[in-house]
Each structure stands twice: as C-alpha cells, then as structure tokens.
Amino acid sequence: MERRRKKLGEILIAQGLITEEQLLYALQEHKRTGVTIGAILVKLGYINDDELSSVLGKQIHLDQRKRIGEVLVDQGLISENQLQLGLEEQHRNGMQLGKCLVKLGFITEVKLVDVLSAQLDIQHVMLESFNFNPQLVRLIPKEMATKYRVIPLFEQDGTITVAMADPTNLRTVDHLKFKTGKDIEPVIAAEKSILAAIEKQFSQDQIDMTSVLNSLQVSDELDIVSTEETAADKGADEEGAQVIKLVNVLINQAIQEGASDIHIEPLEQYVRLRYRIDGDLVEKSPIPLQLRAQITSRMKIMAGMDIAEKRKPQDGRFQVRFQGREIDLRVSSYPVMTRKRGVNEKIVMRILDASTKQLSLDQLGFLSKTKEVFNDLIRHPDGIVLVTGPTGSGKSSTLYAALQIIYDISKNIVTMEDPVELHLDGICQGQIMPRAGFTFAEGMRSILRQDPDVIMIGEMRDSETCEMAIQAALTGHLVFSTLHTNDSPSAFTRLLDMGVEPYLITSSVIGVLAQRLVRRICPKCREPYTPDPEIVARTGLRPGIQLFRGKGCKACNNSGYKGRLGLYELLTPDETISKMVLQHQPSDAIKAHALKRGDFDSLRRDGLRKVIEGQTTIEQVLGATQND
Numbered sequence: 001m002e003r004r005r006k007k008l009g010e011i012l013i014a015q016g017l018i019t020e021e022q023l024l025y026a027l028q029e030h031k032r033t034g035v036t037i038g039a040i041l042v043k044l045g046y047i048n049d050d051e052l053s054s055v056l057g058k059q060i061h062l063d064q065r066k067r068i069g070e071v072l073v074d075q076g077l078i079s080e081n082q083l084q085l086g087l088e089e090q091h092r093n094g095m096q097l098g099k100c101l102v103k104l105g106f107i108t109e110v111k112l113v114d115v116l117s118a119q120l121d122i123q124h125v126m127l128e129s130f131n132f133n134p135q136l137v138r139l140i141p142k143e144m145a146t147k148y149r150v151i152p153l154f155e156q157d158g159t160i161t162v163a164m165a166d167p168t169n170l171r172t173v174d175h176l177k178f179k180t181g182k183d184i185e186p187v188i189a190a191e192k193s194i195l196a197a198i199e200k201q202f203s204q205d206q207i208d209m210t211s212v213l214n215s216l217q218v219s220d221e222l223d224i225v226s227t228e229e230t231a232a233d234k235g236a237d238e239e240g241a242q243v244i245k246l247v248n249v250l251i252n253q254a255i256q257e258g259a260s261d262i263h264i265e266p267l268e269q270y271v272r273l274r275y276r277i278d279g280d281l282v283e284k285s286p287i288p289l290q291l292r293a294q295i296t297s298r299m300k301i302m303a304g305m306d307i308a309e310k311r312k313p314q315d316g317r318f319q320v321r322f323q324g325r326e327i328d329l330r331v332s333s334y335p336v337m338t339r340k341r342g343v344n345e346k347i348v349m350r351i352l353d354a355s356t357k358q359l360s361l362d363q364l365g366f367l368s369k370t371k372e373v374f375n376d377l378i379r380h381p382d383g384i385v386l387v388t389g390p391t392g393s394g395k396s397s398t399l400y401a402a403l404q405i406i407y408d409i410s411k412n413i414v415t416m417e418d419p420v421e422l423h424l425d426g427i428c429q430g431q432i433m434p435r436a437g438f439t440f441a442e443g444m445r446s447i448l449r450q451d452p453d454v455i456m457i458g459e460m461r462d463s464e465t466c467e468m469a470i471q472a473a474l475t476g477h478l479v480f481s482t483l484h485t486n487d488s489p490s491a492f493t494r495l496l497d498m499g500v501e502p503y504l505i506t507s508s509v510i511g512v513l514a515q516r517l518v519r520r521i522c523p524k525c526r527e528p529y530t531p532d533p534e535i536v537a538r539t540g541l542r543p544g545i546q547l548f549r550g551k552g553c554k555a556c557n558n559s560g561y562k563g564r565l566g567l568y569e570l571l572t573p574d575e576t577i578s579k580m581v582l583q584h585q586p587s588d589a590i591k592a593h594a595l596k597r598g599d600f601d602s603l604r605r606d607g608l609r610k611v612i613e614g615q616t617t618i619e620q621v622l623g624a625t626q627n628d
C-alpha cells in the first residue's frame with residue numbers, strides 16, 4: 001500500500017499537478033485520518049477528480065479477471081435466470097455479455113462499467129467533464145474512434161491513455177498502437193459517454209466552420225462568374241443562403257491555401273472535406289452531415305449539372321473571380337454507396353488557377369544547364385519536343401512556360417488541350433470535346449489547315465494523333481506534346497509500341513523531357529543534418545555529407561515542406577540513339593548510352609543535385625525516382 005501511495009504522489013508531482021509540500025501535507029492527513037491520498041488531495045483542492053482519475057488510470061493495468069457474468073451474480077446485481085437469458089442473447093447476436101444484459105434491461109450501463117472497472121482494476125473515467133485535448137483526440141480519426149468506442153485522454157512519456165468501452169479488447173489496443181505509433185494505456189468508460197464525447201469533440205470542428213463562415217466577408221473575395229444557378233437561386237431561404245455561403249467559403253479557403261483539388265466525401269458519420277495541397281490530401285474540418293445534400297446540390301447547380309440525377313457520374317464546370325483573377329473549377333460527381341444512407345455523391349472540384357501555372361523555368365526548378373538546352377529546343381523551327389511523366393507531374397506547367405517563352409507576334413501558335421488549364425494571352429487554345437466530335441485526331445486535321453507555326457497537343461493518346469503530329473513536324477512545324485512514360489528514353493519505345501515507323505520517330509523527335517514533382521523544403525524551418533550513412537551510400541553521395549530537411553513549423557503545417565519543385569531529365573537524341581531506335585532496342589539500352597555520354601542527367605541525378613543544394617530532401621527524390 002505504501003509503495004502505491006508513494007508512486008501516485010510522485011506521478012502527481014512529476015506532472016506538475018501538486019507540489020512536494022502539498023504531498024507531504026496530504027501524507028500527514030492520510031496518516032491522521034486513514035483516508036486515501038487521492039481523496040485527500042481532491043478534498044484539499046490541490047487537484048480535481050479528473051486529474052486524479054486520469055493519473056490513476058495510467059498506473060493500473062489489466063489483471064486476471066473473473067467472468068463478468070459470475071461477478072454480477074455474486075454481487076447480487078442480476079439473477080442466475082437473467083444471466084442465462086443474457087447468455088442466450090449473446091449467443092444470438094454475438095455482442096458482449098455485458099452489453100446484452102444492458103440491452104435486456106437487467107442492469108444499467110453505468111453500473112456495469114463500475115463493476116467492470118473494479119473487476120479489471122482499471123480506472124473508471126467519467127468523460128462528461130473531462131477537458132479533452134483536441135489535437136490528441138484527432139490522433140484517432142472519428143470513424144475509427146466510433147467504430148472501436150475509444151477516445152484519447154492524455155499523453156505522457158510516449159503513452160496515450162485512452163478511454164475504451166471495452167479495455168479488454170487487446171486487438172483494439174493493438175490497432176490504436178499501430179495508428180498512433182504510441183503505447184496505449186486503456187481506462188474504462190461507458191460506451192454512451194464515449195460516443196457522446198466523440199460526437200462533441202468532432203462537432204467542435206463544425207462550430208469552427210460556422211465561425212469561419214460568420215467571420216468571412218465572402219462576397220468581397222469570391223464572385224461566381226459563370227454558372228447556371230439563376231433559376232435555382234431564386235427564393236433561396238435563410239438556410240439556402242447559409243449553404244451558398246458555406247460553399248463559397250470552401251472554395252475561397254481552398255484557393256487561398258493553394259489547393260489543386262477539393263474533395264467532398266460522404267462517409268457514414270460525417271462529410272469529409274479534403275484539399276489537395278502540394279500533391280497530398282489534407283483533411284479539413286468536416287462538413288455537418290445534415291448539410292450534405294444541400295451542399296452537393298449547390299455545387300452541382302454551380303457546375304451546371306443535373307441535380308435530379310444522383311445515380312450517374314456527371315461533370316461540369318464554372319468560374320469564380322478571386323482577388324481580381326478568374327479561376328476555372330472543373331467539377332465531377334461520383335455516386336458512392338454508403339451503408340446507412342444508400343447512394344450519395346462524392347464531389348471533386350479541380351481548381352485551375354492560372355496564377356499557379358504561370359511560372360518561369362527557373363521557378364519550376366530547371367537547373368541552368370537543362371534550361372539552356374531546353375530553351376534551344378523550343379526555338380527550333382520544326383520537330384517534336386515531348387514532355388513525359390505520370391499524371392500530376394507538372395507536364396502542362398512546363399509546356400505553358402515554354403509557350404510563353406517563344407510567344408511572338410510573328411508566329412501562329414495553336415493548342416489543343418484537355419482541358420485548357422491556363423489561358424495564355426495571344427495564343428489560340430482549343431478545348432477537346434469528344435462528345436461534340438472534337439477529338440485530338442479530329443483537331444489535328446483542322447489545326448493543319450489553320451496555317452500554324454507551333455502546335456501544342458495536350459497529349460498523344462492514340463497512334464493516329466501521333467502520326468499526324470509527326471507529319472506536321474516533318475513538314476516544317478514545331479510540335480509540343482506529352483506522353484505517359486516513366487523516363488525520357490522510354491518515349492522512343494512508347495512511340496514504337498504505338499506503331500509509329502522508327503524512321504519517322506528518329507527524323508522528327510528533337511528532344512524528350514521527363515519530369516516529376518517533389519516537395520520543396522520549407523524555407524522557414526530548413527535545417528542541415530547528417531543523413532543515415534546507409535542511404536547516402538545507396539545514392540552514391542559523398543559519405544558524411546550534410547543535407548537539409550524541414551524541422552516543421554507553422555508556415556508549413558509542421559510538414560517541413562512548402563510548395564513543389566520539378567525534377568527534369570532532358571534527352572536529346574544523337575546518331576547512336578537514332579540507330580538504337582531503328583533497331584528497336586529497349587529503353588534501358590538507350591538510357592545506358594545516354595548516361596555514358598556525360599551530358600545527360602537522369603531524374604535521380606537531377607534530384608540529387610537539388611538535394612545537395614538543399615531544395616528538397618533525399619527521401620522525396622528517392623521516392624520519386626528510380627535507381628540508375
């Protein structure tokens with residue numbers, strides 16, 4: 001008993017909850033009265049009940065336990081007969097016995113938790129007045145917390161104390177450990193209180209949302225320029241006005257944070273809101289479930305979609321004016337099945353913000369050597385320049401930058417894009433519209449009759465477009481386009497696979513730029529460090545080299561990264577490569593030759609140069625590029 005008392009006192013002192021003098025005084029009182037230390041401390045007003053129960057909860061661990069049914073009968077809380085009925089119910093629905101007894105009305109939940117708590121020697125926590133730490137609560141997502149009936153209470157020395165409805169469920173404890181990366185100390189609380197606490201804690205987000213709503217003068221920031229909303233807006237009631245405002249706030253916030261996409265996802269318990277920022281999805285305050293239908297309808301109206309149609313995917317678009325610039329939003333709906341509410345639509349809005357695309361080659365991350373060669377290529381009178389990489393690797397930003405560089409009143413530049421992501425002054429940009437019969441192949445035929453000098457083709461998706469593009473290049477036009485390949489040498493093999501004659505490829509392709517986007521280290525919290533020697537060895541960097549990383553700060557949301565950076569691999573074919581293409585040699589062989597040539601930086605090498613310069617981290621480059 002003495003040992004336990006001492007320990008409790010020490011913990012309280014360590015946590016700064018009481019002072020040494022207070023403990024000594026309490027010990028005296030304890031000796032005098034025989035009342036427990038904890039109770040004395042509470043009585044003297046040194047700590048409150050919650051603090052005490054929290055600390056107690058941490059000390060106590062799962063012990064050998066008697067079967068709960070027996071205990072309840074022993075204590076005279078239920079009869080043998082009721083136990084039998086409870087066991088039968090358990091057999092039928094597979095729930096825990098305790099729950100079945102509550103369901104049958106033989107015992108109250110609070111009483112059950114009390115007994116369990118005593119039986120398991122686990123602290124019983126009353127959550128009603130507990131002062132939750134919102135950050136800690138969010139370590140476990142709402143869905144998971146609800147599913148497992150758990151809510152984190154506090155953290156100390158790498159251990160999180162979690163209130164659980166069933167602290168004996170070791171599998172849940174393991175899941176929580178895995179999810180949080182911390183040790184878990186369970187305490188018990190009534191299931192109802194946990195669910196209520198989860199609801200309350202997570203609904204504070206919604207309160208936040210409302211306060212954002214009220215504090216923002218949306219009309220000054222955001223103007224809906226083109227939508228087909230007029231009819232539906234007429235007679236909008238107060239609630240309707242709130243929804244309109246809320247949607248405007250969402251869009252406004254996303255644009256302000258530099259997001260490329262807004263995701264609105266109907267989940268079982270709430271509507272998840274996420275923004276894609278610098279390539280990663282970031283969760284935002286959820287949208288109240290009761291507003292889901294209205295928000296979805298509002299967005300569909302703005303995008304000119306059929307609001308009555310909820311079972312088929314749709315797409316649409318609209319435009320907003322934000323801080324004096326016009327921004328296009330492409331909206332797509334996708335019906336998803338929820339367990340409780342049937343089919344709901346997930347909405348994704350792509351934000352096509354011209355100001356984020358209008359970057360120079362330097363800003364995109366071109367090293368001066370690559371920039372020099374690329375600048376040369378895009379000034380050729382004819383030929384094809386290809387930009388390759390997966391979706392979202394920034395290919396169109398590069399092409400837009402190139403078009404802006406070469407724009408000249410004496411040239412006719414025509415584009416064919418799907419979609420037009422940025423409006424360039426002075427350049428005629430075509431928008432692909434397959435439903436109207438405007439496909440890449442169809443467009444290509446027309447462009448050639450438009451007396452072009454430079455043609456930009458958003459993507460070479462089919463062999464027909466490829467062949468026409470090559471013909472155009474061979475007849476005195478400069479053509480820019482993109483392909484989906486992993487590296488620059490593969491562009492040649494991809495064209496061969498598409499059935500293009502090898503001699504047409506070698507006589508038209510003058511350069512291939514492969515690219516990736518990685519995250520830039522946050523300039524506000526960048527710090528040097530010495531990386532793991534094993535990683536350094538793997539990349540061939542000098543042993544003991546100092547590299548950089550972001551420590552994490554307010555400016556970067558503690559991620560250590562801010563903004564993005566391109567990695568580039570520019571390959572200009574030489575005679576050997578032409579020969580290799582004519583012989584249908586694999587891309588590996590072409591790459592090996594280029595690397596030997598000396599003037600070719602692979603994506604990995606380009607990335608490592610940027611790692612050494614402190615622009616990005618070694619992890620980003622290793623993640624985005626392959627070994628050479």
Ligand SMILES: [Zn+2]
Nearest residue numbers: 522525553556
């Ligand atoms: Zn930072």
